[in-house]
Amino acid sequence: MSVALDLFVEAARAVSIEEAAGALNLQFTKKRHEHPQPCPACGGKDCFSFNTQKNVWNCRGAAVGGKDAIGMAAHVNGLDAHRRPEFLEACALVTGLPVPDEAGQESETDRAARLQRLEQQRLENERRQVERQNASFDFRAREQAQARGIWERAAVFxxxxxxxxxxxxxxxxxxxxxxxxxxxxxxxxxxxxxxxxxxxxxxxxxxxxxxxxxxxxxxxxxxxxxxxxxxxxxxxxxxxxxxxxxxxxxxxxxxxxxxxxxxxxxxxxxxxxxxxxxxxxxxxxxxxxxxxxxxxxxxxxxxxxxxxxxxxxxxxxxxxxxxxxxxxxxxxxxxxxxxxxxxxxxxxxxxxxxxxxxxxxxxxxxxxxxxxxxxxxxxxxxxxxxxxxxxxxxxxxxxxxxxxxxxxxxxxxx
Ligand SMILES: [Zn+2]
Incomplete structure (x- = not known):
């Protein structure tokens, strides 16, 4: 790795969860330290959360989490941090700096494939959420119909x-x-x-x-x-x-x-x-x-x-x-x-x-x-x-x- 690249990765490692959350446009809730929200990658109501005091993040949807901002950036953007180009891309996201040239950046095709994977995952999660919601609507509608039946069959005062x-x-x-x-x-x-x-x-x-x-x-x-x-x-x-x-x-x-x-x-x-x-x-x-x-x-x-x-x-x-x-x-x-x-x-x-x-x-x-x-x-x-x-x-x-x-x-x- 070149010196420029070393420095670039080091800069990314130094970014706190709080700073990264800002750079990644994650939501800051009214709570002081803990910020639950839907996961940008997995969906879910409050599946994803980061804590600015403990400097940790966690996604219950994918059962991942940790103390580093690069991992968080990779997860919410569907990047595989074990693959070098995607790891560097995550570093770029938390620092806001471009990846130094010689690094062999994520190619256009890789990038397109990644974004498509992410989009598919999002659609699938959305579909599941609608399914769950419909099931609970059905249950409520049935319960309400039963209750109306009990009332209608009963004798007036x-x-x-x-x-x-x-x-x-x-x-x-x-x-x-x-x-x-x-x-x-x-x-x-x-x-x-x-x-x-x-x-x-x-x-x-x-x-x-x-x-x-x-x-x-x-x-x-x-x-x-x-x-x-x-x-x-x-x-x-x-x-x-x-x-x-x-x-x-x-x-x-x-x-x-x-x-x-x-x-x-x-x-x-x-x-x-x-x-x-x-x-x-x-x-x-x-x-x-x-x-x-x-x-x-x-x-x-x-x-x-x-x-x-x-x-x-x-x-x-x-x-x-x-x-x-x-x-x-x-x-x-x-x-x-x-x-x-x-x-x-x-x-x-x-x-x-x-x-x-x-x-x-x-x-x-x-x-x-x-x-x-x-x-x-x-x-x-x-x-x-x-x-x-x-x-x-x-x-x-x-x-x-x-x-x-x-x-x-x-x-x-x-
Ligand atoms: Zn997630």
Missing amino acids: AQAPIVRIYLERRLNKPLPKGIRLHLRQATSQTYWHGRDERGFATEIHCGPAMIGVFLDAGGLPIGCHITWIDLKRRPKFRPTLGRDEKGKELPAKKMRGSKKGGLIPVFGEARARRWIVGEGIETVTAVAWAEEFRPDTFYCAAGDLGNLTGPPARAGRYKHPTLTKTNKNGRRIPVMVASPFPDPARLQDGFPIMPHVRECVLLGERDSEPEATASAMARGKGRIEMLAPNCTAAIAWPPGGRGDFCELVCEGMG
Whole structure:
């Protein structure tokens, strides 16, 4: 090798991962050191990553990586660093310098062949990604159709005596005569869990159930919420369904189809300017009962806390004031609480709030860790204020240390 060539290669070896990433037009994310992204050569959502602090790069798609910028440049450009001309080409990419003359550069034909290989790889990866996406769309569409079927087959509230009695027992109060809740009754709803030795889903219970529907922002059904009922079993009047493989009690509630971005109407019309939104159907019904089913209000449930509050922003995570846990190395570290601020890029990932709403009350529940729940509720309030600037949002907590508004109504007010 000539002196000029030695110097050229040495210059390339001295380039850091950070400098090379800039020269190669790789993306720098908002994170400080780690920058995940699709691999320019292999595709994938965050298959490729480089770390400017550790001075390393890695591609999970091709299972390659290392500490040198030349290798990184070769990989993202489909160059084979074991072949001399391509290695030198990679050196040129990281330094931005031309390869010194006598080196026997990559010939025009080699270069064309390489670029074609790279293009083929890209097309193949794209095709695979579309295939994976279609498979998940198909699955979601099937689930949504199933959920719509369950909702459509169920009897409307006027013909839902078991659902009515269930709610009256949970609230320990009679519901007004002739009230029309947007809840339905399935007389014999199967509870599937696990598979038998032939691989078929196993029916472990079949009985009456309360059915709520998840509507999206356009009012279309996207999922359903099923609560199995056992009117003889106090205090929650839901059946015991045994335990799962890990010994956890099976929940008597299930959701089918999609819930994210949807809401379960309980009473009233979505066009109302005042909305009351809680996690569970029972809690929302309890508040509606206590307010005597205000005709100017839409009462609805989000199904769970995540859909009630939307996802947290990355910024704003904080240390729990008291709780700690033990990490892998046996050290006590504080538990982190998710941000009280909503993720501005994912405001749609919670129940839909419409621009005509002027007042929205979120109902708090105290069945999980208080600090995390309080942070989540604050985030939910902030999300509504961002989505509907004309809407005043508020959080209501059940008084007197009760778990939820259902208990409050059940035990008697005050
Ligand atoms: Zn790659």
